[in-house]
Amino acid sequence: MRESEIIDLFLRHLKRQGDLPLGDDAGALRFGDKWLVATNDMLVRKTDVPDVMTPEQAGFKAVTMNVSDVAAMGAEPVGFLFSLGVPPGLDADYMEGIARGIGEALNFYGIPVLSADTNEADDLIIDGIALGVTERLLTRSGARPGDLVCVTGDLGRALAGLLVWKHDIEVSEKTKKALYDKFLEPRARVSEGVSLSKVASSAIDISDGLAKELHLIAKMSGVGIEIRPESIPIRDEVAEVAEILGLSPLEIALASGEEFELVFTVSPELVDAMDFKFSVMGQVMEGNGVYLASDEERRPLPRLGWEHLGDQKIYNR
């Protein structure tokens, strides 16, 4: 069964949803004058953990990917839970690395573990769950014409790092480190998400690549989006790898998943009030669809995923 078939099948049978319909980064429930945000994301070693990733990095990532979804809702993370599936013969040192990585991540994000469960399974599996709290919820559906479209950090290093590893590309140690930092040790934008909860009109975290996330915001908000490609923040190390592979840096930046940067929309009057670094990439328009616009041309932005770059799927994004 394809993932989309499974999702359709469940949507048919699950009529009861929370105070926010399914389809956002996380679910949400009203809790007095606040929102409780809850999300879960399963990491399967075989498909989600490339060999080059240490168990510490994998454990950390299991926390990051959930905390990032909470941050994308504008919520402050308040707790983490996890269930482990452990193959009978798993190396104890590897397991300890996972534990250490989860522990480091909880310290880094300053959140407690509330509950944990271990089970025997064929794969090593870490199902992480994060809870968060916010007074104002950021969804994917709040973008309004006239808003600016912005992003935290820079884009493309996660995929460029994956490509360097997969194709064994020779680059300088400095370049490799810059790319592997993002590929293997991405961090969720927690304080940015909390700041955004006060001002942004919509937000999403980059799990599946900028192109796909922009299409989601446009579709769920019922608006069009115009991006100026030269305004997408891309570091030189990404361009270096792109050149070696005969790709454009832009393609890599658009397709790169698991960046965990926040894409958000905000009214131009509110943009000066924001107290963290970000890039303005474009704006929200009446209409629908996502476009790349320069002075010369305006062309639709394809729903690029990194599988479109001619790479086999090594792990889920």
Add this chain to the structure above:
Amino acid sequence: MRESEIIDLFLRHLKRQGDLPLGDDAGALRFGDKWLVATNDMLVRKTDVPDVMTPEQAGFKAVTMNVSDVAAMGAEPVGFLFSLGVPPGLDADYMEGIARGIGEALNFYGIPVLSADTNEADDLIIDGIALGVTERLLTRSGARPGDLVCVTGDLGRALAGLLVWKHDIEVSEKTKKALYDKFLEPRARVSEGVSLSKVASSAIDISDGLAKELHLIAKMSGVGIEIRPESIPIRDEVAEVAEILGLSPLEIALASGEEFELVFTVSPELVDAMDFKFSVMGQVMEGNGVYLASDEERRPLPRLGWEHLGDQKIYNR
């Protein structure tokens, strides 16, 4: 690695815990004047779902086992989340049965799904997460000398049903139905948990068998417990199976896991205020340990699990 080794390893690395230390049925966080309760429990087809169980029953059970933990904390369940691991070749009808079962359970318990995630995995895995809310938390550590020790429902049918299935024991359809109802379609004691939150001094749900749960309450509360064996509620169908297998009904009742009944302690003055059916099985004493006491003798209650009944482990409890 053994489960206890994995747990020790994680406890060493996870220093940050919630507002209630790990080790109860669920974790908990203060949320204004209420407690938010959160729990997770993973169901792995190979070890947790006997062949005789339909996918609808398995889906329902994935919800029940989590809701039961929330109920044991005295909390009202308010939301459910789940992550699926789906083997590539899984039959679509089986998957739909799982979806239907989860949907039926959410209707039955009246709770919404907040978030869901699907992934490819080697086993079919359902990791369920339940959230709940209560003004007063029931833990395993609140039992006080003089309290009565009580239980909802009756005990032993889950294990007796498993034994009938496993050993292909011939019993009447009526007996089989009574046992299979509990073995395959147990229900969490939600309204009882909510009522108990106002009066009980401690509570736990029966996941691993009455004997083990009583030992946990005694140990975590720092008290002794005395049970009158004749006061343990056991139905005739359990006695019928016990006789065929040369076991005592008491052994089956003590060892039967996944009953999802609530064991609780309550002060004798408060016991009349309770508005649901339950049995008083014994009382809490100064000291430690758990004892079976009759007029003639007082003997320690072994930490019986159903594996002690000479059965191989077919699925985790």
